[in-house]
Amino acid sequence: MKRSKQPTIVDVASEAGVSIATVSNVLNRRKVPMSPETIRKVEEAVVQLGYRRNVMATNLSRRRSYELGLIIPHFGGYYGRFAEKLEQKVHSFGYHLSVFSAAGMDPVIEKRHLEHLLQRRVDGLVSHGLAMSMQSTQQLVGEGTPLVIFNGWGWPSDIVKLAVNLDFAKASTEAVQHFLAGGCRSIIYAGRRKGMGANEQRIQGFMEGLGDKAKSTVHALLDAGELGIEGTLEEALRISGEQRPIGIYTFNDALALELLAVCHERGIRVPEDVQLIGMDNELFSKSSFPSITSFDMPVELQTRLVAAFLMRQIGEDLDEENTQLLDEYLPHIHGHELFIDLEMIVRKSTTT
Amino acid sequence: MKRSKQPTIVDVASEAGVSIATVSNVLNRRKVPMSPETIRKVEEAVVQLGYRRNVMATNLSRRRSYELGLIIPHFGGYYGRFAEKLEQKVHSFGYHLSVFSAAGMDPVIEKRHLEHLLQRRVDGLVSHGLAMSMQSTQQLVGEGTPLVIFNGWGWPSDIVKLAVNLDFAKASTEAVQHFLAGGCRSIIYAGRRKGMGANEQRIQGFMEGLGDKAKSTVHALLDAGELGIEGTLEEALRISGEQRPIGIYTFNDALALELLAVCHERGIRVPEDVQLIGMDNELFSKSSFPSITSFDMPVELQTRLVAAFLMRQIGEDLDEENTQLLDEYLPHIHGHELFIDLEMIVRKSTTT
DNA sequence: CTGTTAGCGCATTCAA
DNA sequence: TTGAATGCGCTAACAG
Numbered sequence: 017m018k019r020s021k022q023p024t025i026v027d028v029a030s031e032a033g034v035s036i037a038t039v040s041n042v043l044n045r046r047k048v049p050m051s052p053e054t055i056r057k058v059e060e061a062v063v064q065l066g067y068r069r070n071v072m073a074t075n076l077s078r079r080r081s082y083e084l085g086l087i088i089p090h091f092g093g094y095y096g097r098f099a100e101k102l103e104q105k106v107h108s109f110g111y112h113l114s115v116f117s118a119a120g121m122d123p124v125i126e127k128r129h130l131e132h133l134l135q136r137r138v139d140g141l142v143s144h145g146l147a148m149s150m151q152s153t154q155q156l157v158g159e160g161t162p163l164v165i166f167n168g169w170g171w172p173s174d175i176v177k178l179a180v181n182l183d184f185a186k187a188s189t190e191a192v193q194h195f196l197a198g199g200c201r202s203i204i205y206a207g208r209r210k211g212m213g214a215n216e217q218r219i220q221g222f223m224e225g226l227g228d229k230a231k232s233t234v235h236a237l238l239d240a241g242e243l244g245i246e247g248t249l250e251e252a253l254r255i256s257g258e259q260r261p262i263g264i265y266t267f268n269d270a271l272a273l274e275l276l277a278v279c280h281e282r283g284i285r286v287p288e289d290v291q292l293i294g295m296d297n298e299l300f301s302k303s304s305f306p307s308i309t310s311f312d313m314p315v316e317l318q319t320r321l322v323a324a325f326l327m328r329q330i331g332e333d334l335d336e337e338n339t340q341l342l343d344e345y346l347p348h349i350h351g352h353e354l355f356i357d358l359e360m361i362v363r364k365s366t367t368t
Numbered sequence: 369m370k371r372s373k374q375p376t377i378v379d380v381a382s383e384a385g386v387s388i389a390t391v392s393n394v395l396n397r398r399k400v401p402m403s404p405e406t407i408r409k410v411e412e413a414v415v416q417l418g419y420r421r422n423v424m425a426t427n428l429s430r431r432r433s434y435e436l437g438l439i440i441p442h443f444g445g446y447y448g449r450f451a452e453k454l455e456q457k458v459h460s461f462g463y464h465l466s467v468f469s470a471a472g473m474d475p476v477i478e479k480r481h482l483e484h485l486l487q488r489r490v491d492g493l494v495s496h497g498l499a500m501s502m503q504s505t506q507q508l509v510g511e512g513t514p515l516v517i518f519n520g521w522g523w524p525s526d527i528v529k530l531a532v533n534l535d536f537a538k539a540s541t542e543a544v545q546h547f548l549a550g551g552c553r554s555i556i557y558a559g560r561r562k563g564m565g566a567n568e569q570r571i572q573g574f575m576e577g578l579g580d581k582a583k584s585t586v587h588a589l590l591d592a593g594e595l596g597i598e599g600t601l602e603e604a605l606r607i608s609g610e611q612r613p614i615g616i617y618t619f620n621d622a623l624a625l626e627l628l629a630v631c632h633e634r635g636i637r638v639p640e641d642v643q644l645i646g647m648d649n650e651l652f653s654k655s656s657f658p659s660i661t662s663f664d665m666p667v668e669l670q671t672r673l674v675a676a677f678l679m680r681q682i683g684e685d686l687d688e689e690n691t692q693l694l695d696e697y698l699p700h701i702h703g704h705e706l707f708i709d710l711e712m713i714v715r716k717s718t719t720t
Numbered sequence: 721c722t723g724t725t726a727g728c729g730c731a732t733t734c735a736a
Numbered sequence: 737t738t739g740a741a742t743g744c745g746c747t748a749a750c751a752g
Contacts, residue, residue, distance in 0.1 A: 021512065022489075024745055035723045040747060049721060066510065071487045072424040072433070073745035076728045081424070091451055091467075096443030100469050112484060114466050115443075117452050132464060135423045137374075158418065160373060270651060277655035299622060300652040303629035376729055387739040392731060402737060425729035428744050 023065040032061035043069065075137070084326065085133035086115045087126060087143040093270075094296050095144070097315050098166070102142065105323035109332055114138070121210060123148035130156055140326045144168065145213045150175060162329040164322050169213040169353065177329055179353040180321050184214055184295075185221030187311045187358040188265065191293045192225025194309070195263030198366055200291055202234035202256035203263040206248050206275065208241045211267055218295075222265065234259045240267065245274045249282075252290075262290045263366075269294035269301045272308050276365070292365040295358075306364035314356055321345060321354065375417040384413035395421065427489070436678065437485035438467045439478060439495040445622075446648050447496070449667050450518070454494065457675035461684055466490070473562060475500035482508055492678045496520065497565045502527060514681040516674050521565040525704045529681055532673050535707040536566055536647075537573030539663045540617065542712055543645045544577025546661070547615030550718055552643055554586035554608035555615040558600050558627065560593045563619055570647075574617065586611045592619065597626045601634075604642075614642045615718075621646035621653045624660050628717070644717040647710075658716035666708055673697060673706065 025043070029036045034054060041048055042058045061067070075081045084106050088095040103113040114136075116129040126148050133141060134156065141161055145168025146153055154175045157163050165171055165179040188205075195203050205222045207215045219237055226235055236255050240248045256262045266272040272294035279286050286292060286306055294301060297312040324338040325346075334342070345354060377395070381388040386406060393400055394410045413419070427433045436458050440447040455465040466488075468481040478500050485493060486508065493513055497520025498505055506527050509515050517523055517531040540557075547555050557574045559567045571589055578587055588607050592600045608614045618624040624646035631638050638644060638658055646653060649664040676690040677698075686694070697706060 026745080036746080037724075037748085038722060041722090044747085046748095051721065054721080068483075069487055070428070070489060070745055071484075072428045072489060073728090074747075076422070076424045076428060076730095077745080077747040079728065079747095091443035091448030092445070096448055096469075099443055100471060103469065104471070115468075117448075117455065117467075119452060119456070131420075132423075135421055137422060137424060273652055273655045277657065277659070280657045298652075300625055300650075300656070303625045304652070305629065305632045305657045307629070374729095378729080388730080389732080389739060390737085393738090396731085400737075406737080422729050425744090426731075428746090429729080429731045431744070 022070070023067045024070070025067070027065055028058065028061045028067050031065055032057040034058060081137050081139055082110060083112045083114060083136065083138045084140045084142065085129075085136075085138040086113055087118055087129050087133075087141070087146070088115065089121050089144055089147075090117050090119070091115075093268075093298055094313050094315070097313070098319060101315050101319040102323060105319050106327075109323070109327050111139070111327075118147070121147035121212065123152075127152060127156065134161060139330050140164070142166065142322055142326065145171075145179075147212065162326060164326050164329075166318060166322060167214055169217065173352045176352065178325050178349075180318055180325070181353055181355055182313060182318065183355040183357055184217035185224070186355070187295070187360070188218045188221030189225035190360055191265045191311075192222055192263075194293065194360065194362070194366060195265070195291060196225075196229060196233070198261075198263070198287075198291060200261050200263035201259035204235065204252045204255065204265070205237045206240045206252070206264055206266045206271060207237065208267045208271070209239050210241055215267065218265075218267065240271055245271075245278055249275055249278050249284075253284075260289055261287065263293070264290060265293045267295065269296045269298040269308055269310050272310070272365070273300060273304055276304060276306075276308070287364065287366050287368055293360075297361055301361075301363070309363045309366040310361050311358040312361055313358065318356055321356075374422070375419045376422070377419070379417055380410065380413045380419050383417055384409040386410060433489050433491055434462060435464045435466060435488065435490045436492045436494065437481075437488075437490040438465055439470055439481050439485075439493070439498070440467065441473050441496055441499075442469050442471070443467075445620075445650055446665050446667070449665070450671060453667050453671040454675060457671050458679075461675070461679050463491070463679075470499070473499035473564070475504075479504060479508065486513060491682050492516070494518065494674055494678065497523075497531075499564065514678060516678050516681075518670060518674060519566055521569060521705065528704065530677050530701075531705045532670055532677070533705055533707055534665060534670065535709055536569035537576070538707070539647070539710040539712070540570045540573030541577035543617045543663075544574055544615075546645065546712065546714075546718060547617070547643060548577075548581060548585070550613075550615070550639075550643060552585075552613050552615035554611040556587065556604045556607065556617070557589045558592045558604070558616055558618045558623060559589065560619045560623070561591050562593055567619065570617075570619065592623055597623075597630055601627055601630050601636075605636075612641055613639065615645070616642060617645045619647065621648045621650040621660060621662050624662070624717070625652060625656055628656060628658075628660070639716065639718055639720055645712075649713055653713075653715070661715045661718040662713050663710040664713055665710065670708055673708075 025036045025039045029039045039058055042055050099115045106113050118126040141163045143165055162177050165176045167181050168179050234256055238248050238251055272292045279290055284290055294308045294310040297310040301308040301310045324341050377388045377391045381391045391410055394407050451467045458465050470478040493515045495517055514529050517528045519533050520531050586608055590600050590603055624644045631642055636642055646660050646662040649662040653660040653662045676694050
């Protein structure tokens with residue numbers, strides 16, 4: 017070791033008795049022909065000195081970082097699973113994924129993370145439908161770095177290259193129809209205004225699901241964030257009056273579980289008096305009592321699409337499989353928004 | 369914009385009509401005196417060109433990254449909360465936190481992430497008790513980068529500067545005694561061998577909790593990973609025979625919830641026939657039916673300690689608050705392992 | 721096959 | 737107050 021601390025290729029070169037270019041060549045397994053002897057000497061020197069490449073220098077020189085950034089509202093549940101899957105996918109392309117949580121839907125933190133990622137010159141960005149304004153995003157990201165959104169609606173294509181969205185609207189329609197088929201005489205949506213686009217999608221699908229039954233069926237849109245859990249249930253009961261059973265479709269499973277707990281407290285039977293459908297298919301939804309009907313999130317497909325598209329955008333060439341994947345899905349795109357179906361998992365909260 | 373893409377300080381300098389040194393000075397708000405006019409011109413040029421600093425170049429030059437790395441087994445539950453909190457803490461010191469999930473306890477992925485972080489020359493590392501061998505860790509991390517472990521036991525101090533551990537042993541003792549006080553006549557621990565150190569800590573505390581009652585009380589250590597959920601319950605029932613109620617202490621809340629589900633299926637009453645205590649105080653534990661007695665994880669305290677210690681290790685000077693924090697806790701250290709108490713949250717799964 | 725050299729974008733003396 | 741010069745660790749032509 018020469019100067020302050022960690023050995024550099026200069027050290028390795030002198031230790032191996034070759035030039036730094038040679039070291040760089042063997043380190044990067046370049047196609048230039050070299051004698052096995054040289055290779056051996058270099059590799060020996062590397063372990064000998066405990067050399068570790070400095071990626072900052074490498075990237076600076078390469079003018080590429082081989083790094084991608086992901087911004088999610090939090091690490092829990094669906095988002096955490098998404099992050100893990102995506103990490104695997106991009107790794108198979110030789111990229112690293114840096115994950116940042118925006119602490120809820122805080123636009124300030126979101127902005128900070130985005131800025132940091134950009135300063136790090138990531139080659140691409142993936143984000144949930146951002147809470148920050150489209151204008152800020154536009155200004156921040158600009159043309160330079162390709163940005164792919166997941167579960168974000170209404171983003172102009174000059175900012176976002178592609179939006180890979182779960183079809184919450186369609187799922188919501190399905191939920192309502194499931195309630196109807198299950199004999200529900202009143203149907204409530206318990207949402208979260210802070211859910212932003214995802215919430216609106218659900219509402220839209222909810223109304224579509226009611227269709228002509230909208231007039232003959234008691235229904236309402238509630239905001240659980242505002243009313244609280246107890247308030248939401250009370251309001252649902254009040255609105256429904258004698259029209260039982262009540263079908264309550266919730267923003268997510270967590271909310272459904274909380275409602276379930278309140279039902280237990282008050283002796284309201286599920287699914288006899290109240291039927292519940294959640295969203296996310298969290299682990300606990302299978303094990304709760306009764307188990308909760310929910311929609312499974314196709315994280316695998318979603319991350320595969322995101323990764324494949326981003327890779328192509330960056331200029332990596334795709335293998336057969338990924339090419340096929342894009343060929344299959346991109347033609348069915350609405351503008352630049354792609355929709356993926358969710359699968360309903362029917363459980364005891366809607367089945368007698 | 370001059371060459372390939374993004375503007376550099378050179379561009380800013382020429383746009384503002386000053387030298388790059390000056391640009392650098394105003395960008396870093398250095399103490400060197402400069403005319404307000406110059407500052408204005410530079411700042412104007414910055415927004416004008418949409419200049420964004422390149423951290424790779426900055427760090428390379430500074431020989432510091434102001435970045436920390438965190439490795440966790442997954443993003444869910446406790447670990448996700450830990451990551452979020454820690455991110456906040458280190459940010460207040462002007463550092464960034466890059467979080468990587470090791471996809472369970474996979475030593476290979478763990479190693480890959482560690483190596484990447486090291487290549488990025490992070491200033492410090494935080495990790496859960498690693499699954500990879502201490503020898504690999506030793507070799508990988510060496511002396512260079514300070515490493516702080518959380519929930520890892522038995523790491524030699526030449527590898528790990530500090531281990532900030534939750535006192536699972538003590539909590540487990542408490543759990544057993546709670547069962548005893550609650551009239552349990554047989555007590556089972558349902559663990560996970562893959563939980564590694566955390567599992568052993570629980571077992572140790574479990575046995576201590578039994579104390580002299582160990583002979584007179586039916587008890588057993590089961591491995592839920594091996595037996596499966598149903599198998600675990602069956603085995604617990606078999607071992608207990610007529611000795612009811614049975615107290616089952618589980619590795620975590622997720623496991624407790626799954627056992628609860630099986631109990632419901634089989635008509636086993638909780639808490640009359642079986643009492644349950646979990647660990648983690650997950651959100652669903654409060655809302656399950658019945659709600660699950662659990663231990664709350666003091667993530668706030670744990671991350672504060674980790675951050676404060678790491679910052680001091682790196683050479684940042686701490687404010688009053690953090691100094692006090694370390695002064696309070698470090699003296700009570702066992703070797704280089706710090707223990708933090710957990711708080712039991714008593715709920716319906718253990719209360720009649 | 722191997723070595724020389726010119727950057728990559730920025731920080732930091734040291735002079736002016 | 738400001739600017740020219742040097743270095744951070746590595747890549748990538750280009751010679752040899």
